[in-house]
Amino acid sequence: MGGGVVKKFLSHHNLGFQVIIISMIILVIPILVLLYDSVFASKKEEITFKTEEERLGTIVQALNLEVASEISNNQYQVNQMSIEQRNNYFEKIFSQEAKPLVKLNPGVRLSLFLPEKNEMIVAGFLHNYRKLTPVEQKEREERIYRNTQAGIKSVLASGEPLATIAGDPNDRFIERFVPVKIDGKVVAVIWGDERLHPIFSQAQRFRTMTRYMSMIAIFIGGIGVFTIVNNLTKGVRRIKNGLSQMENDFNSKLPQLPGEMGQISKAINKMADALQEKEKLEEEMRKQERLAALGQVVTGVAHELRNPIGVIKTTVQLMEVELKDANKNEYFDVIKHQVDRQNKVIQELLTYGRPSKPIKEMVDINKLMESVLTFTEAQLRQNNIKLTKNYALTLPRIYADAERIKQVFVNVIINAIESMPDGGKLKIITTFDDYNIIIKFIDNGMGMGKEKLKQIFDPFFTTKETGTGLGLTICNQILSMHNGNIQASCNEDKGMTFIIKLRIKNQQGGMIK
Ligand SMILES: Nc1ncnc2c1ncn2[C@@H]1O[C@H](COP(=O)(O)OP(=O)(O)OP(=O)(O)O)[C@@H](O)[C@H]1O
Numbered sequence: 001m002g003g004g005v006v007k008k009f010l011s012h013h014n015l016g017f018q019v020i021i022i023s024m025i026i027l028v029i030p031i032l033v034l035l036y037d038s039v040f041a042s043k044k045e046e047i048t049f050k051t052e053e054e055r056l057g058t059i060v061q062a063l064n065l066e067v068a069s070e071i072s073n074n075q076y077q078v079n080q081m082s083i084e085q086r087n088n089y090f091e092k093i094f095s096q097e098a099k100p101l102v103k104l105n106p107g108v109r110l111s112l113f114l115p116e117k118n119e120m121i122v123a124g125f126l127h128n129y130r131k132l133t134p135v136e137q138k139e140r141e142e143r144i145y146r147n148t149q150a151g152i153k154s155v156l157a158s159g160e161p162l163a164t165i166a167g168d169p170n171d172r173f174i175e176r177f178v179p180v181k182i183d184g185k186v187v188a189v190i191w192g193d194e195r196l197h198p199i200f201s202q203a204q205r206f207r208t209m210t211r212y213m214s215m216i217a218i219f220i221g222g223i224g225v226f227t228i229v230n231n232l233t234k235g236v237r238r239i240k241n242g243l244s245q246m247e248n249d250f251n252s253k254l255p256q257l258p259g260e261m262g263q264i265s266k267a268i269n270k271m272a273d274a275l276q277e278k279e280k281l282e283e284e285m286r287k288q289e290r291l292a293a294l295g296q297v298v299t300g301v302a303h304e305l306r307n308p309i310g311v312i313k314t315t316v317q318l319m320e321v322e323l324k325d326a327n328k329n330e331y332f333d334v335i336k337h338q339v340d341r342q343n344k345v346i347q348e349l350l351t352y353g354r355p356s357k358p359i360k361e362m363v364d365i366n367k368l369m370e371s372v373l374t375f376t377e378a379q380l381r382q383n384n385i386k387l388t389k390n391y392a393l394t395l396p397r398i399y400a401d402a403e404r405i406k407q408v409f410v411n412v413i414i415n416a417i418e419s420m421p422d423g424g425k426l427k428i429i430t431t432f433d434d435y436n437i438i439i440k441f442i443d444n445g446m447g448m449g450k451e452k453l454k455q456i457f458d459p460f461f462t463t464k465e466t467g468t469g470l471g472l473t474i475c476n477q478i479l480s481m482h483n484g485n486i487q488a489s490c491n492e493d494k495g496m497t498f499i500i501k502l503r504i505k506n507q508q509g510g511m512i513k
Pocket residue numbers: 411415416417419443445446447448456461462463464466467468469470471472473495496
């Protein structure tokens with residue numbers, strides 16, 4: 001249940017916040033360890049240490065008291081003694097009092113220093129927590145001696161008791177010195193030492209290490225969290241910006257990003273592409289539907305117009321024969337010309353509105369083009385147009401209605417001729433790729449404005465006085481019956497380029513029939 005609440009809480013906040021919260025929770029552990037260490041652990045050790053120190057202090061103090069009371073009990077004799085005798089007497093009392101104490105407190109070493117004799121008397125042994133090599137043993141003794149020397153000297157000079165910790169981090173011991181005084185003069189120093197268990201220094205080393213490790217963990221964790229949050233928010237921001245740009249312009253794409261963010265942006269880009277493609281297809285479908293509807297209307301109207309126009313034509317022909325008046329002939333010509341033109345329009349409308357099923361056969365597009373050029377070449381020459389051909393050597397053959405495809409080529413070539421009334425150049429290229437045969441017509445004629453280019457395939461769009469505006473519409477229709485298409489574009493310098501694509505194979509790689 002608790003997990004559910006946390007999940008709910010987190011999911012209401014943004015990703016960056018979630019990462020920070022989780023990381024904080026994780027980072028809290030080393031922080032707590034650090035806190036515990038600095039507040040409790042070291043305190044605990046301090047207390048243990050103090051207890052140890054106090055115990056040693058009590059032992060040394062007890063010994064001192066014993067020795068002092070012994071001396072004061074024999075004050076008179078002591079005063080009569082020579083230095084030599086007195087020192088021997090001290091030695092005797094010390095050994096006598098110290099022995100039972102060290103027996104009671106194993107690990108405690110009690111010693112006496114007689115400055116006048118410069119001699120040390122030692123009772124008891126220190127614990128050896130670790131087996132020492134002879135070299136180490138010797139080294140340690142020297143070290144203890146050196147350390148003890150410093151303590152003794154300081155007590156002799158000050159006449160005050162002293163507590164110290166000596167040794168190195170691996171082998172430490174506590175020492176407690178007390179002066180033995182007669183008439184205010186320090187005549188001897190009694191001291192005790194006790195080795196600290198190595199666990200003390202180990203614990204301390206461990207603590208120091210934990211402390212540094214925790215600090216490093218917190219530091220690295222902090223930097224890590226910052227970097228992750230920064231990367232995440234940066235990536236998310238870039239995707240967000242990219243998306244809002246996409247809203248305005250479908251063509252704009254999300255930037256390439258590393259890692260998961262990259263996968264997301266790639267997926268979004270792919271989706272946008274698919275959407276764009278879908279929209280294009282839908283638009284195409286809508287257009288086709290519109291054209292089909294138009295086709296029906298057009299056929300009806302054309303059909304109705306054809307008969308009266310036929311009647312008009314025959315009537316005019318009769319009138320021409322019967323009223324043989326030379327002066328009227330030019331009127332007849334005008335009427336005949338207009339009637340012929342109307343007939344052409346009607347014929348084209350009918351082909352467009354009621355297209356018959358294509359009769360497909362295996363065709364070689366290069367050959368087809370050649371046969372079209374045989375009857376258009378004269379017109380090209382007449383109009384002073386230089387023709388260049390660039391055919392693919394071997395073009396895959398395709399299934400197509402040869403007559404219809406020829407009609408397409410003728411339409412495009414005638415349009416080109418009409419766009420170059422003062423002569424020019426026409427280049428025809430045939431190539432192919434894995435999927436299509438590609439036919440390009442490049443002219444350097446008058447071209448057209450980019451705005452008008454959008455309407456070029458619309459029915460009845462024409463810029464010519466005698467044009468029907470159906471030529472390219474019909475081309476488009478024929479090509480879509482062949483799984484092909486036609487595209488028009490304005491050349492950089494002058495004129496236009498028409499690219500026709502005819503599909504060779506379907507998506508499964510099969511031949512298109
Ligand atoms: N090669 C070209 N150069 C410049 N404009 C062209 C070219 N081809 C087509 N057009 C433009 O596209 C319009 C439509 O062409 P389309 O062939 O459909 O009709 P049309 O040529 O006007 O009439 P029709 O083909 O019935 O004679 C043309 O009127 C012309 O403005």
